[in-house]
Amino acid sequence: MSEPILSVRQAIKTYGDFRALDAVNLDIREGEFLTLLGPSGSGKSTLLSAIAGFTALDSGVVHAKGDDITRLPPEKRGLAMVFQGYALFPTMSVAENVGYPLRVRKWSKAAIRERVTECLDLVQMGQFADRMPQQLSGGQQQRIALARALSFKPDVLLLDEPLSALDKQLRADLQWELKALHERLGVTFIYVTHDQDEALSMSDRIVILKDGAIQQEGAPNELYDWPRTRFVANFLGKSNCIEARMTGRDGDHLIAEAAGHRFAVHAGTGVAETGKGCLALRPERIRLGLPGDEPFTGRVKQISYLGERCQVLVDHDVLGEVLVSQPTWHSGVRPEPRMDVSFGWDAKACVALVDA
Amino acid sequence: MPRMNEKLRYWMLVLPALAVMIFFYIWPVLNIWGISVTEPATGLGNYTKMFDSNAVRVSFMLTFRIAAITTVVCLLLGYILAYTISNFATKARPLMLGLVLLPFWVSVLIRSFAWIVLLGRSGLVNDALMDTGLIATPIRFMHNETGVLIAMVHVMLPFAVLPMLTNMRGIPGSYMKAARGLGASEWRAFRDVYFPQTLPGVFSGGLLVFVLSLGFYITPALLGGGRVMMISEYITYQIQEFLNWGLGAALSVALLVATAIILFVAGRFVNLRKTFLERN
Structure with missing residues (x-):
C-alpha cells in the first residue's frame, strides 16, 4: 500500500482528568472518504482539530506525506476545514469568502475571479456570488463553505459535523452531493459526525471512537456486518x-x-x-x-x-x-x-x- | 374592576418621570435658549459676539482637539483591553471586567483629585522620577493639556471598552480559526476577518467617548487649573465670574447644537440605539 497522506501516531490529549485522546493511531489513505464516528466526548472532534493544527497534542505526532507537521500552525498545513457553523466571514460577500484562501496565497485578481466562478459552479451557487452570507439559507451557506474550502485545491478536506445544523431532508440531499463531489475531485475527505446514517451512506472507511480510543475501523458494511464490540x-x-x-x-x-x-x-x-x-x-x-x-x-x-x-x-x-x-x-x-x-x-x- | 384603558395605563406609568424631566430639564434648557437671545438685549447679539470672539474659537478648537485625542487614545487602549478580556482571559475575566467597571463606583471628582496627587509638581510621579535621578527638575504634568488628557483618558476608558467588549464577545472564535485553516497567518486573520467585525463596537465606543468628552467639566477644570479652558469651563467662567449670562447661554446652545450635529452625522454610520440603549 502506498504511503498514507496523513498519519497520527500515539496521539494523547488530556483536559484535566479527562482523556480526550488516548494513544490514537490512525492512517489516512490518499483519496479516501474517512469518517470519524462517535458519541459526543468520544474524541472525534479533538482528533480532527489536532490534525488541523488547532489543538496541540500532549504527546504523539502527526505526519503529512512523511513530514512531521505536529508543531506546524494551521495555516502552514495546507489542509482545508469546513466548520460546523460554516464560519463564513460576515463582512465579505460570497465571492470574497470563496476567494479568501486565494487572496492570502497572493493569487492574481484575474486568477481568483476565474477560480471563484469555477468553485461556485461546482456547488451550484454561481448566481449568489454577490450576496452576503447572512442572506443565504443554511444549506446555501454550507455549499459556500465547501466551495471556499476547496478553492485553493487542498489535498485534504476536513469536515467537522458540517450537516448537523440542517434539517433532515436537506441533510440527505447534501450527503449525496458531498459523496459525488468527493468522487469527482479525488480529494481526501476526513469527516466527523455523530450521525451513523451519515457515516454509513458516505464513507469509504469508518473509524469508531469511544472515550478517546478507536474501537474499530473498516468499511461501512464490514463494521455493520461484523462488529467486534x-x-x-x-x-x-x-x-x-x-x-x-x-x-x-x-x-x-x-x-x-x-x-x-x-x-x-x-x-x-x-x-x-x-x-x-x-x-x-x-x-x-x-x-x-x-x-x-x-x-x-x-x-x-x-x-x-x-x-x-x-x-x-x-x-x-x-x-x-x-x-x-x-x-x-x-x-x-x-x-x-x-x-x-x-x-x-x-x-x-x-x-x-x-x-x- | 374594569380594565384601565391601555393608553391611559401607559401615560400613567410614563408621567412621573416625564414630569420631572419637563420641569427640571426641558424647561430650564428652553430658558437658557431664551436667555441667549434676550440678555443683555433682545436679538442675536450674543451669537455674533460668540462668532467674532477669538477666545471662544480657541476654546472650541481646544475642546474638539482634546475630545478627539482622548477618543483615539481610549480606542487604542480599550481595543487591546477588550480584545484580551474577550479572547484570552478565561479565569481572570470576571476580575478584569470588575476592574474595568470599578471606576464607575468612584466619583469623577475623587479620581481627578487622585491624579492631582500623582501628577503634581511634587506629586508621586515627579518625586519618583527625581529620586531615581531620571530628571533634575519636575516635569509639568498638570495645568496643561497633557494632564487633562491623562485624566480624561482614565475617566473615559470604560466607556470605550464596554461597547467594544460587548461587540467582541458576540464574535465566535470559529471565524479566526476558519481563516487560519484557509491559510491566513494569525495577523492576517485578525486584520481581514476579526477587525472588520469589531468596527461597529469601535464606532460605538468612539462616539460615546467623543460626545461625553465634548461636554466634560470636572476633570479638565481640575487638571487644567484654569489654563486649559474647555468649553464647559469657559461657559462656567462667563456665568460665574463675569455674570455674562447671555454669552454663557449662547455658548451652551452652540455646544448642544454641535453635539447634536455629530450625533446626527454619526447616526448614519452607527446604530445609535445600540450604542446608548442596548448595552449589556
Whole structure:
C-alpha cells in the first residue's frame, strides 16, 4: 500500500482528568472518504482539530506525506476545514469568502475571479456570488463553505459535523452531493459526525471512537456486518445482544449454544472460543414464522409501525426481549400483539463479540 | 374592576418621570435658549459676539482637539483591553471586567483629585522620577493639556471598552480559526476577518467617548487649573465670574447644537440605539 497522506501516531490529549485522546493511531489513505464516528466526548472532534493544527497534542505526532507537521500552525498545513457553523466571514460577500484562501496565497485578481466562478459552479451557487452570507439559507451557506474550502485545491478536506445544523431532508440531499463531489475531485475527505446514517451512506472507511480510543475501523458494511464490540454493534445500527456459551470452533466459525439450541456464529480475532460469550444479531436478519416453523418460540409484546419497516418486540423465556425488523410489504407472517410466533436466523447471521 | 384603558395605563406609568424631566430639564434648557437671545438685549447679539470672539474659537478648537485625542487614545487602549478580556482571559475575566467597571463606583471628582496627587509638581510621579535621578527638575504634568488628557483618558476608558467588549464577545472564535485553516497567518486573520467585525463596537465606543468628552467639566477644570479652558469651563467662567449670562447661554446652545450635529452625522454610520440603549 502506498504511503498514507496523513498519519497520527500515539496521539494523547488530556483536559484535566479527562482523556480526550488516548494513544490514537490512525492512517489516512490518499483519496479516501474517512469518517470519524462517535458519541459526543468520544474524541472525534479533538482528533480532527489536532490534525488541523488547532489543538496541540500532549504527546504523539502527526505526519503529512512523511513530514512531521505536529508543531506546524494551521495555516502552514495546507489542509482545508469546513466548520460546523460554516464560519463564513460576515463582512465579505460570497465571492470574497470563496476567494479568501486565494487572496492570502497572493493569487492574481484575474486568477481568483476565474477560480471563484469555477468553485461556485461546482456547488451550484454561481448566481449568489454577490450576496452576503447572512442572506443565504443554511444549506446555501454550507455549499459556500465547501466551495471556499476547496478553492485553493487542498489535498485534504476536513469536515467537522458540517450537516448537523440542517434539517433532515436537506441533510440527505447534501450527503449525496458531498459523496459525488468527493468522487469527482479525488480529494481526501476526513469527516466527523455523530450521525451513523451519515457515516454509513458516505464513507469509504469508518473509524469508531469511544472515550478517546478507536474501537474499530473498516468499511461501512464490514463494521455493520461484523462488529467486534457491543458498543459498535449498538452504535452502528441496532443489535440484539444474546448471551450464549461457546462450545468450540468448526472451520472458520464458532459454535454457540443458547436456549437449548446450537448454531454457527461468525467470529473475528480475539473472541474466546469456549466459555460464556455475547452475540450480536441484527433485527432485520431474524425470520419470523408461526409456532413450529423456526427453532425459537416467543410471544409478540409490542409492534411499532415505521412505514417501510415494522419493528416487532418478541418476548422469549430465556433470551429475553428480541427485536425483529421486517419489511411491511412482504408475504410472511403478520404478527399481532400477544400472538405466539417462532423465530430463527441463518447460520453466521450472529456475530460473536469480544466483550462478553 | 374594569380594565384601565391601555393608553391611559401607559401615560400613567410614563408621567412621573416625564414630569420631572419637563420641569427640571426641558424647561430650564428652553430658558437658557431664551436667555441667549434676550440678555443683555433682545436679538442675536450674543451669537455674533460668540462668532467674532477669538477666545471662544480657541476654546472650541481646544475642546474638539482634546475630545478627539482622548477618543483615539481610549480606542487604542480599550481595543487591546477588550480584545484580551474577550479572547484570552478565561479565569481572570470576571476580575478584569470588575476592574474595568470599578471606576464607575468612584466619583469623577475623587479620581481627578487622585491624579492631582500623582501628577503634581511634587506629586508621586515627579518625586519618583527625581529620586531615581531620571530628571533634575519636575516635569509639568498638570495645568496643561497633557494632564487633562491623562485624566480624561482614565475617566473615559470604560466607556470605550464596554461597547467594544460587548461587540467582541458576540464574535465566535470559529471565524479566526476558519481563516487560519484557509491559510491566513494569525495577523492576517485578525486584520481581514476579526477587525472588520469589531468596527461597529469601535464606532460605538468612539462616539460615546467623543460626545461625553465634548461636554466634560470636572476633570479638565481640575487638571487644567484654569489654563486649559474647555468649553464647559469657559461657559462656567462667563456665568460665574463675569455674570455674562447671555454669552454663557449662547455658548451652551452652540455646544448642544454641535453635539447634536455629530450625533446626527454619526447616526448614519452607527446604530445609535445600540450604542446608548442596548448595552449589556
